Amino acid sequence: MTQSSDRILERMMALHPKVIDLTLDRMWRLLDAIGAPQDRLPPVIHIAGTNGKGSTQAMLRAGLEATGAKVHAYTSPHLARFHERIRLAGELITEDALTEVLDHCYQANGPDPITYFEITTAAALHAFATTPADYTLLEVGLGGRLDATNVISSPALSIITPVDLDHQAFLGETLSEIAGEKAGIIKRGIPCVVGPQHDEALDVIEAKAARLGAPLYAYGQQWHVSTERDRLIYQDESGLLDLPLPALPGPHQVMNAGAAIATLRVLEKTENAAEAAMKNVSWPARMERLKTGRLADLAAPAELWLDGGHNPAAGRAIADTLRQQSDRPTHVICGMLNTKDIAGYMAPISEIAQSLTAVSIPGEAATLSAAQTADAARSVGMSAREEPSVESAIRAIIAAYPQARILICGSLYLAGHVIRTNQAK
Secondary structure (H helix, E strand, O other), X not given: OOOHHHHHHHHHHOOOOOOOOOOOHHHHHHHHHOOOHHHOOOOEEEEEOOOOHHHHHHHHHHHHHHOOOOEEEEOOOOOOOHHHHEEEOOEEOOHHHHHHHHXXXXXXXXXXXXXXXXXXXXXXXXXXXXXXXXXXXXXXXXOOOOOOOOOOOOOOEEEEOOOOOOOHHHHOOOHHHHHHHHHHHOOOOOOEEEOOOOHHHHHHHHHHHHHHOOOEEEEOOOEEEEEEOOEEEEEEOOEEEEEEOOOOOOOHHHHHHHHHHHHHHHOOOOHHHHHHHHHOOOOOOOOEEOOOOHHHHHHOOOEEEEOOOOOHHHHHHHHHHHHXXXXXXXXXXXXXXXXXXXXXXXXXXXXXXXXXXXOOOOOOOOEOOHHHHHHHHHHOOXXXXXXXXXXXXXXXXXXXXXXXXXXXXXXXXXXHHHHHHHHOO
């Protein structure tokens, strides 16, 4: 059954301008029309970066909630349902509440052009402003400087996770240009926690912070994080923390954990909050092991894993994570969008995976065909074949390798399709 919110979201798509131009003009117009909710939010923590935004936010939310705080959270894109984007005081927004805020923004906007992300972000801000909470975690959609979320004049704190190459058509061709866009969330005098960065990206971030008098808490300078004997060791000028490793698998999550802990320290939270951030975190489709459900049952006795990363840095993170796993052979099922650096993503995975089975992403106009994805895999030296669906790909792999590790990856949109399929009766 189609829900009311789905129908409103479909109508919103019709308002989308024909050409995307990154600007905040449309956003400011709509926010004025709905009473400037951006000025009535609980303290905002604004998060930008190429990779790790969602995982860092999830750890930070787990840590804050362990202190008893009520936390709003905004993230994108969603996986299975739009409601995942908006978490009100710790709970996913209800269908009734979502329908109400979407309709309010749709009526206030009228027929004027506005992007889908802009109008739905305005709806989230309206929901946050009208629901009591202690913090608002606001994840950037694209870039930072001209992102629809960058309408908060005085956040409590900003975070910039690792900056890498992605969305070059919108953000610039070099790391320096992309870092300049991400650094656009830094506000005058407001602290900014910075995750590990390439030197050229860090130079840009440091220069922007210096111009605005924004205190920086940067990895490798004000804080350090490492692992020792299956423990996470975090250190800053306030002292050392010996913590469990984050519940999210992969060595890259150690760095995301460091940024979350640094943020909790700037907010003067206790060691208990940092420990809860590690132990209580949950974030789907980030090297997630699917143990139950329709696809998990189909794959048995093989292991089934899911990851939504889609750029070269994500490919490196996947490869590093797989190297830490048991010796099962890894066979990849991959579907990607045609806007991504396909070879750059696949090259590190090719070093660890035995084969790649290519699929297209159902329902996505910008999907690469299975044939194109397979050709890209072969170009980086992978053994590749095509299948018409994720289900048929799983069947083909387990027929030949029943004890395999199967990783479905390449796109958050594919991950969403997999989650919906796995949950289907």
